[in-house]
Amino acid sequence: MRPRKLRTKFLLTLALMVSATTLFAQATFRYKADLQKVDTAGFFRIDLPPAVLAKSQGNLADIRLYDKSGKIVPYIFGDRLPQLSDVIDMALPVVKLSARSDTNTTFIAENKDRLTLSQLTLGMRNIDVERRGGLSGSDDLQNWYAIKEDIILSRNSSSGEKNRWAGNFAQQINFPASNYRYFRVQVYNGRRDGIAILAAFISVKQSIAPQYRQLPQTRISQKDTLQHSVVFIRLGDTYLVNKLHLDIAGAKYYKRNVSVYDIGSRPRSLLVDTVISSAAPADIYFSVKAKFIGFEIANEDNPPLEVKSITAYQLGQSLIAYLDKGNSYNLLVGDSVATFPNYDLQFFTDSVKRQLPAATLGAVTANPDFKGKEPKPAAKGFPAWALWAIIVAVLTALGAMTFKMTREVGKRG
Structure with a gap:
């Protein structure tokens, strides 16, 4: 047999093996x-x-x-x-000062939320000068305490951002973590003109809120007893559920304990114990793959709550x-x-x-290549294990044939 024909048969056999292996890999998936x-x-x-x-x-x-x-x-x-959180610059409120006779530039920003800060960004009018200053903190605008001294304010500072705004620039000040109500920046001008400080910013990270997708076909039924309300939920399929939102009626003010169960499992399994209250949205968070969910509301001595509707959600994937x-x-x-x-x-x-x-x-x-489906009528009674045995035997034979052809090609080459 010529080497070219051997190579052709070899490639054909190899292609058949790859095709059979691919079909074998995809045959275990139903959808x-x-x-x-x-x-x-x-x-x-x-x-x-x-x-x-x-x-x-x-x-x-x-x-x-x-x-x-x-x-x-x-x-x-x-x-x-x-997950990279969005970072925004938030300007702190400025405390207005009465006219002063000294030549120092004084700027005071209010930390209303008493955040623990270790960094301030000063927004200033463009300058081509250098000044020294200090940062101090206070809780009452009367008693001030030093935080950092000998701060150099300059357009050439390594912490300056010259192109932050048109006509202005920003300089970052780092200091030991502090949570004073007020922060004061004093710039020592001596006999020279002052500089214009416009604002003080802090960088705030905005967390990325999870995205949910609403699940279709949610049916509910409710049964009230003396001290409990039992609510049953039926979904259109065995969905992955991560959140339930309850539309509650029957009481303007309430705070009730709730137990949520996967009632499709045997025995039923507890998913979460939580509390719903009129002071917050009636949202319940958990994770389960289920078609039937139930929960019990402990009413104690209160009138039962009416669950008007339930919306089920799935975390976006x-x-x-x-x-x-x-x-x-x-x-x-x-x-x-x-x-x-x-x-x-x-x-x-x-x-x-x-x-x-x-x-x-x-x-x-349905995946047409799935091999776990019911056999066709012509093959009725043919055991599934025998089908897999045949597939393995065919792959083994093809492998042996490929090995033999490879040896022959090597000898003739």
């Missing part, structure tokens, strides 16, 4: 959802709707992404990206993956024994932008 094609290559955020998570494991370990050739596509969950332009992808879920994949991408989260374009998943459908 799939197609992903829309993207116009440019890059990282995309793929939101996971409730319908997808309802078909997956509770810990989401069985989610896989494949391209049209059956190649696995690595991903990370969106919440695994480093997403995948981050690199997608190629024009390629087709599908997402597979529904393997009860799958474990979390281990992708290298998890070590490169700092290379992924926080603001990413979105790629949309289509409807969830």
Whole structure:
């Protein structure tokens, strides 16, 4: 046999082995959802709707992404990206001072919330001079205590930000952590003109609020007894539930203990003990993958509360993956024994932008390659274990054939 023919058979056999292995890997997932094609290559955020998570494991370990050739596509969950809180500059209120006869520049800012501060940013009119000053603190505007001395205020200071505002610049002052009600900056001008301090800012981190998605088809029923109200919730599918919002009527002022249960499990399992009150929104937080949820409200000697409606929510979940332009992808879920994949991408989260374009998943459908479905009538009675044995035998035979051809190609080459 000529080497060219041997190579052709070798490549064909190898392609068959890869194809069989790919089908074998995808055959354990019950459901799939197609992903829309993207116009440019890059990282995309793929939101996971409730319908997808309802078909997956509770810990989401069985989610896989494949391209049209059956190649696995690595991903990370969106919440695994480093969460960078937004930082804003908040101006402290300025305390107005009466006219002074000395030549010092005095600026006082009020720390109304008594925050513990270790940094102030002074906003000043542009200067090309150098002045020395000091920072002190007080709780009553009468008794002042030194915090830091010999502060150099200069446009050339390493802590200056010259282009912060048009016509103005900012300089940062660092000092030991203090929580005085008032902070005073005194600039010693000597016999020279003063400088104009406009504002004092502190940097405040704004935490990123979690995003929730409303779950569809929530039905409720309520049964009141002497000292308890029992509420049953039925969802449209076995959804991942992270929050319930209760619309309460029946009392203007109330504060009741509530116990929430997963009543679809046997025996029922307690999810959370909490309190609902008229002083705050009636929101209950927990995490469970369930279709039936119940909770008991302890009314004690009070009239029962009426739960008019309940809205169930799921924490927003997403995948981050690199997608190629024009390629087709599908997402597979529904393997009860799958474990979390281990992708290298998890070590490169700092290379992924926080603001990413979105790629949309289509409807969830049955995976036609799933091998755990009921056999066709023609194969009725054929045991599933025998089918898997045949698949393993075929792969073994193909491997042996490939090995033999490789040896022959080596000898003739």
